[in-house]
Amino acid sequence: MSMRAARWSATHPWRAILGWLALVVVAVGLAATIPSHEADDADYRLGESGLADRWIHEAGLASPDSEQVLVTADSGALDQQEAETAAAELARSAGSLDGVTGVSAPQWNPDRTALLISIQLAKDHDDPDPLVAAVADVRDAHPDLDVQQAGDLTLDEAIDERVADDLSSAELISLPITLVLMLLAFGALTAAGLPVLLAATSVIATIGISAPLSYLFPAEPTVTSMIVLIGMAVGVDYSLFYLKREREERAKGRTTRDAVAIAAQTSGHSILVSGGAVIAAMAGLFVMTDVTFNSLATGSIVVVAVAVLGSITVLPALLAKLGRWVDRPRVPFAWRIARRLRERSGAQPGSNRLSRGLLRPVLRHPVVALLLGGAVVAALAVPALGMKTHASNLDTLPGDIAEVQTTKAIAAAFPSEGPVAEVVVRAPASEQENVADQLEELGRTAADTGMFREPTAPVEASEDGRTSVIELAMPFSESSEKVDEALELLRDDLVPDTVDASGADVAVGGWAAESLDFQQKVSDRLPLIIGFVLVLTFLMMVSAFKSVPIAAISTLLNLASVAVAFGLMTVVFQHGVGESLLDFSSPGFVIDWIPLFVLVVLVGLSMDYHVFVVSRIREHVERGLPARLAVQRGVSETAGVITSAAAVMVSVFAIFATLSMLEMKMMGVGLSAAILLDATLVRLVILPAALVLLGERAWWPRRPRRPRGEQVVETDPGFVLAGH
Structure with missing residues (x-):
């Protein structure tokens, strides 16, 4: 498929280029004419807490939003009269x-x-600006007072603005960093700009296509930024793989068209396999059946598919049209660096001195290398066994947000009763008094357990008498494990033992219950998602390489990378190692949705260079090279492009670790550190060692194709292969 698409694009370059531009223009038109359908509060409901919330809203019992204004002294003692x-x-x-x-x-x-x-x-009032202005007027009129506002609207708005600012900052920083990395890799503006241009247009097209898709999968507010960051990472990598191979073949003296054809047959095929693996991994998010993950999965899948399409169509067309002009204009400093790297790699494939030096001990002592590499991975992954997850709360928000500071000040000056559970009962109107009596009894029984406070408000009933609600506060902090214990006690024992009105349905809701339901859903679905992702990528690798051992090794290496990411996140964010360096305060847990998201993103993106390395090794095996030499040459030849690809991914995600939102820091640390380790220790030590130990058995049940009548006489200068 990649070969046919590239051949057509190379022979009809203007048609391919204009077709790609038409796709981007149509996508932009879609975005301009079709407004995105964003998820609303009802879309986030799940489980028993979601049912309780729906009943409350249908009955008209939902509490309206409120804002609090705190008045304290600007300095010194407070003038109470003022x-x-x-x-x-x-x-x-x-x-x-x-x-x-x-x-x-x-x-x-x-x-x-x-x-x-x-x-x-x-109700439904969502504009806090007039009230903010009124509070500002009072503040200005009383300069000796500190008058601060925070509440449902202003706090949410401040958080949304900070998230948007963080992601916008990451987008703006990632683009020049990526361009600089491409300049260092190629040394020429055209060659460096092509991957960035293709990735950027892929992102633009995806944003447009996502507008109509949002009516099937409601859009999360942050999905656009996720499309940008993931699209730039994979789009640049795919173009990098293709362009590097095309330049390599031209350096051997082949014509531009032949070089493009060879790149399509090799790197193009790797891009198809890699893109399929990323899409398979992202599809695992759909198993959660959650609006947030559905939106992120849809955006990620579309941008990867569009990037793959561009890499096997418009990129070959551009390369065919540009020819050797792709290496112009040269940037003197960057060109010298790139030329030195090429000289170190040598004219002949497989002669990269740096990678050969690293690989020599691995290939001579594969058992030792495998054991040492596995030990390092295990040591980094062990902390994940003690990982604790919890929903984000006030303590995980940036302390420099004024509304967060005000909310904490209000909580300190006016201690609340703690997290609140809402027990909602739907029953015939004739049972209203009986339900009210039972809910009051429930309140007293719950308080006797010591896990809840005595209710301070009476049972509230809807106008039609069919829905009744009582609020039960818990004397614990939001992050306490006792909150979940109290909710489970309430749901499993107290409510069934107390509320038994005829025809009654009961649900326990509230913010704490929503958090518990989400954690339970993640816990229940995580094994399914892991199994889904790993089985699907395993089958894709079997289909691509016709090798069960290769697919099994790929699966195990993916698991190792994920385990390392989880272990690092646990050490850093749960135990607080590196707080001062990353400028955060440890909440004592990992935010609940982060591990799942990191899992699918890491499995998908790490397959990019894994497929590229294995494909190159297979090329040499099928040419008839001995297994050990094929591994040495395949890894050595791809070391430069893998370094560049990993550098792009690490730099993009490392930016997240510098942002203020703790969720972004967790995602940045987990992904960037794991990808760095994956591209070095896993792919340069563990993978080669495993393949050398397996030998030709690594390609079972398909035996390597030996060229008939051809004797392998290639040698590797300076590299002694025991037994060959």
Whole structure:
């Protein structure tokens, strides 16, 4: 397929180029004419907590959003009279605003150092700006007071802005870094720009195509940024593999068209296999049946598919049209570096001195290399056995967000009752009084266990009398393991033993219950996702290489890389190693959705260069080279391109570790460190050692094709192969 597509593109370059431009233009038109359908709150409901939330909203019992204003002294002691005057002014100005349904009486904290005003908002009101302006006016009128606002709308808006800023920053930084890396790899602007251009147009096309797809899979707010980052990583890598092979063949004296054809037959095939592996891994996210993962999976799959399409069509067309002009204009400093690297690699394949030096002890002592490499991987992966996961909370948010600081200050001055569980009962209206009595009894029974507080609010019922709700607060912090124990006790024992009204259905919801349901869903689905991803990639590798051992080795190496990523995230973020270096405070756990996302992304992206290395080794095996020499040459020849490809991925994801959101730091550390280790220790030590030990058995059941009537006389200068 890649060969036919490349041959057609190379012989009809203008048609291929114009076809690609048409695809991008049509995609941009789709984005301009079809607004994306973004996920709403209802799309995130899951499990029992989602059912409880739906019942509450259908019954009209959902609490409206509210904003809190905290008044403290700007410095020194608080002037209580001035604080009350400021509160009265705020009540008058806020009370007259559209969307404000009520302003509570000012509430003093026990030592009267802080005053709190709560402002209730109308349902479906989502514009906090007028209220923010009113609070700012009061702040300006009382310079001796510190008047700060935080609440449902402003805190969410501040978090969304920070996430958008972080991802935009990552996008802006990744582009010049990628271009610099390409310049160092090729030394010429055209050659360096082609991978970046192809990746960028793939991303643009995907964003357009994603607009209509969002009506099947509602779009997450961050999916566009994920498309950009993953699209740039794979798009650049695929072009890099293709362009490097084309240049290598031209350096041997072949014509441009022949070089493009050989690159299509070799690197093009590797790109198809690699792209399929990435798509298979990303498809595992659909097993979660969660709106967030569905959106991320859809965007990632489409951008990888588009990048593969561009790599086997428009890229050969551009190379055929440019010919040797692809190496112009040269950037003097970068060209000298690239030329030195080429000189070190030598004119003959397999003569890369640096990689040969690294491989020599591995290939001479494969058992020792395999044991030592496995020991390092095991040591890095062991901490993952103690990994704890939890939903993000106030402690995982950046402390420099003003609304986060205010929310923490409010919690310190006015300690809340703790996480709250909402017990929702739907029953015939005739059972309303009976249900209310049973829920009140439930409140008393729950308090007697010590896991809940005495209810402070009465049972609330809907107008039709069919839905009743009681709130039960827990005397624990949000991150405490006791919260999950309390919820399980409530669901498994207390509710079934207490609520038994005729025709009643019961669900326990609330924020803490949502977190528990999500963690349980991840825990239940994670083995299925791991099995799905590994089995599918295993079958793809069997299909591509016709080798069961190669597919098995690939699967085991993927597992090793994932285990290392999990271990590193546990050490850094759960145990706090490197807090000062990465500028964060350890919450004592890993945020619950991160391991699953890192799993599929890492399995997919690490297959890029794995397929490229194995494909080159197979080329030499099929030419008749002995197994050990084939491994040495295959790894050595691809060392430069693998280094460049891994550098792109590591640099892109390492940017995440510098961002302020803890989720982004976790993802950045896990992916960048694991890819770095995967491209070095795993692919340069463990993989060659395993293949040497297996010998020709590595390609079972398909035996290597030996050229008939041809005797292998190639030797490797300076490299002694025992037994050959």
